[in-house]
Amino acid sequence: MGYKAIIFDLDNTLLNFELCERQAILGALEDCAVSLDLNGISETIFLQVFETYNYQYWRQRETFSPSELIKMSYRSTLTQLDIHTDQISNLSQSFWHIFNHSGVMETDVNEVLTVLAHNYRLAVITNGFVSAQLTENASCWN
Numbered sequence: 001m002g003y004k005a006i007i008f009d010l011d012n013t014l015l016n017f018e019l020c021e022r023q024a025i026l027g028a029l030e031d032c033a034v035s036l037d038l039n040g041i042s043e044t045i046f047l048q049v050f051e052t053y054n055y056q057y058w059r060q061r062e063t064f065s066p067s068e069l070i071k072m073s074y075r076s077t078l079t080q081l082d083i084h085t086d087q088i089s090n091l092s093q094s095f096w097h098i099f100n101h102s103g104v105m106e107t108d109v110n111e112v113l114t115v116l117a118h119n120y121r122l123a124v125i126t127n128g129f130v131s132a133q134l135t136e137n138a139s140c141w142n
Contacts, residue, residue, distance in 0.1 A: 003120060004121060005122070006122055007122075008123070010125070010126040011126060014109050019104045020102045020103065021099065023098060025046075025047060025050055028094035028095040031090075031098075032090045034087060034091070041081050046081065049077045049081060050073055050074070053076040053077055067093070070096065074088055
């Protein structure tokens with residue numbers, strides 16, 4: 001019996017989640033005029049600290065909204081790195097705007113999906129926030 005459908009995970013199978021997230025993290029800092037250079041912090045260090053907190057908070061995604069999780073990640077990261085700003089809420093909003101509108105496809109995804117679509121029904125699944133990924137997903141397929 002042959003396959004009739006193929007189900008793909010969205011993050012890091014079809015979309016490059018890490019690159020989308022990195023663009024959103026750093027883009028929000030730029031949008032809100034939070035300068036890492038003025039604070040003597042490299043992008044690499046900021047991302048490492050942010051991702052450590054974000055991973056911890058992500059595990060509490062049943063308790064907090066996506067916006068709250070990102071806000072908590074920025075607040076903890078900025079506090080640890082001794083960067084002072086009153087832009088925490090704006091950082092979170094900017095992050096989600098950028099993240100929801102950036103869809104960086106993995107290499108050759110369009111070609112693979114185009115070939116498979118001729119013979120199979122295609123579907124995606126995710127363990128991410130559906131509201132974010134529907135928008136992110138739509139930006140890729142246009």
